Amino acid sequence: MDTEAGSLCRTPLYESHLAAGGRMVDYAGYALPVHYQGILQEHRAVRTGTGLFDVSHMGEILLEGPWDVLMECLQDLLARDIPRISMDRALYSPMLQEDGGTVDDLLVYLAPEWLASDTDRGGPAPARVLLVVNAANRAKDLDWIRSRAPRRVRVTDRSDDIAQLALQGPAAADCLSRVFGRTDPVRGPEAAGRALALGSYRWTSAFLQEGRRIRPMLVSRTGYTGEDGFEVYLSPEDAPWLWQLFLEAGAVPAGLGARDSLRFEAGLPLYGHELDAAITPLEAGLDRFVAPPGTRGKEDCPGIAALARPPARALVGFACPGRAIPRAGCPVLHRGEPVGHVTSGLFAPSFSRGLAMALVPRALARSLDLHNAASPPPDASVIAAAGFSIRIRDRDEPAYPVSLPFYRRSLAQATAFHP
Amino acid sequence: MSHIQEGLLYNTSHEWVRVEGDRAYVGISDHAQCELGDLVFVEGLAPGKAVKAGDPLGTVESVKAASDVFAPVSGTVTERNEALDAAPERINQDPYGSWIVALVLSDPAELRALMDAAAYARFLGEA
Numbered sequence: 001m002d003t004e005a006g007s008l009c010r011t012p013l014y015e016s017h018l019a020a021g022g023r024m025v026d027y028a029g030y031a032l033p034v035h036y037q038g039i040l041q042e043h044r045a046v047r048t049g050t051g052l053f054d055v056s057h058m059g060e061i062l063l064e065g066p067w068d069v070l071m072e073c074l075q076d077l078l079a080r081d082i083p084r085i086s087m088d089r090a091l092y093s094p095m096l097q098e099d100g101g102t103v104d105d106l107l108v109y110l111a112p113e114w115l116a117s118d119t120d121r122g123g124p125a126p127a128r129v130l131l132v133v134n135a136a137n138r139a140k141d142l143d144w145i146r147s148r149a150p151r152r153v154r155v156t157d158r159s160d161d162i163a164q165l166a167l168q169g170p171a172a173a174d175c176l177s178r179v180f181g182r183t184d185p186v187r188g189p190e191a192a193g194r195a196l197a198l199g200s201y202r203w204t205s206a207f208l209q210e211g212r213r214i215r216p217m218l219v220s221r222t223g224y225t226g227e228d229g230f231e232v233y234l235s236p237e238d239a240p241w242l243w244q245l246f247l248e249a250g251a252v253p254a255g256l257g258a259r260d261s262l263r264f265e266a267g268l269p270l271y272g273h274e275l276d277a278a279i280t281p282l283e284a285g286l287d288r289f290v291a292p293p294g295t296r297g298k299e300d301c302p303g304i305a306a307l308a309r310p311p312a313r314a315l316v317g318f319a320c321p322g323r324a325i326p327r328a329g330c331p332v333l334h335r336g337e338p339v340g341h342v343t344s345g346l347f348a349p350s351f352s353r354g355l356a357m358a359l360v361p362r363a364l365a366r367s368l369d370l371h372n373a374a375s376p377p378p379d380a381s382v383i384a385a386a387g388f389s390i391r392i393r394d395r396d397e398p399a400y401p402v403s404l405p406f407y408r409r410s411l412a413q414a415t416a417f418h419p
Numbered sequence: 420m421s422h423i424q425e426g427l428l429y430n431t432s433h434e435w436v437r438v439e440g441d442r443a444y445v446g447i448s449d450h451a452q453c454e455l456g457d458l459v460f461v462e463g464l465a466p467g468k469a470v471k472a473g474d475p476l477g478t479v480e481s482v483k484a485a486s487d488v489f490a491p492v493s494g495t496v497t498e499r500n501e502a503l504d505a506a507p508e509r510i511n512q513d514p515y516g517s518w519i520v521a522l523v524l525s526d527p528a529e530l531r532a533l534m535d536a537a538a539y540a541r542f543l544g545e546a
Contacts, residue, residue, distance in 0.1 A: 023453070023454070023456070034456065034483070035456050035457075038456055038457045038511075039456050039457050039481065039482040039483065040457045040459075040482065041457075043482075257456060257481075257482060257483050260483060261482050261483070323460055323462075323504070324460070324462075325459070325460055325480050325485065327484070327485060346482055346483060347459040347460065347480065347481075347482045349482060354460075393478065393485075
């Protein structure tokens, strides 16, 4: 339970977290709040209003080079087919090992000009791409990319130059609009209008002026909570300022605990749990982010060929009707025989019960009668007939398969912001 | 800064003991509940089980993680606090009013190895 906060990296919002009562823990070498008032309250704030997360620990790797060379480099590095990238899209993609295992999962942005390396001088302006990677994988990803990128692509670690706030929840758009409008009455409303008009996984640049200072930011309609929301990339010096403005506009600060419970309910993978060097994106159910074998332009992407075979395992959701809570690593049994393990398991606040994601053999996963996490558990006889249990602290607790994601926002909510 | 209640005994893994005759009621300290966050599941050993000091005595779980509760003293479980089954959050609200299990002490001399409130405050660096 002891954390040596002194030896950890601090995000630009470290003091803001302490001021908000954050309980600081070590996460990937960063001192970050696991919660402020409590995970349950913060989780609820994001599901019903607006939550605010500091995600400045995420790694940002900038790739710069001639357009064609850069695009070919991305095609070889990333599992997804990239040519469809357009200026305003944020693309999610796994990065593959030769054997189809996962190096990392990341977001790709065509980087705006203000993120260019400051040492850039002369010659034709290069194309720029920003890869947003998991903090724990930053060093590994840099090595991986540097050893594979062609010489004409320059690879720079910009993680320490870029802070990131995530404003998430059904009221996030209102909150962002108020903050932008009030801060910069001239540019703010127009920037807010553009941000609010963004479709899911689109981004725009915003330049807010306060006093004589112009603060550039990249505003992206993305998130990791299963709700509407925005991720804002900006300079570390500007992060405490924007954090404070969002809080004043009613956003509730939310920590890593709620970030995990929210992404879990939304069925979003977490590297190290649902994805890792030994888990392929297909096993994790990310088929739509992997180019099918034979895709033109992906011939030199390692891992794609290995993923031509059907995956051995599949990710399945489970619910436990008892009170015990399944946790990562717990064995999953079918008719008493171990068949897999829980990748993430926790008390899901939206359902007030223990839920799990687990990797089990694909043949078993395909024949399941899936229930709904939001419905009451089926009869004990139905659960027993299906034959699943999860071993929690040496006890085999009955479990039954439920569909993923556990949580989906209502269609009305999902479409309200995107006419 | 967490609350430390006078009149209780504490150990270094943040359990407390309230002694009443040969009975010992065991719970977790305010510091521990703060560190764990919102509790969503509590389970103490069933009555009749004998434990030695340092053995697991039960489990408390937050949204994110499960933690063992250790026996500060040796004894036999006489009762578990069933009121916590439906309302584990009581530990967050009132950690010193929410005992998890009661034991009959098998070696009352072990109590001398525990810390009083002042010593526990020093241990937490809050004195």
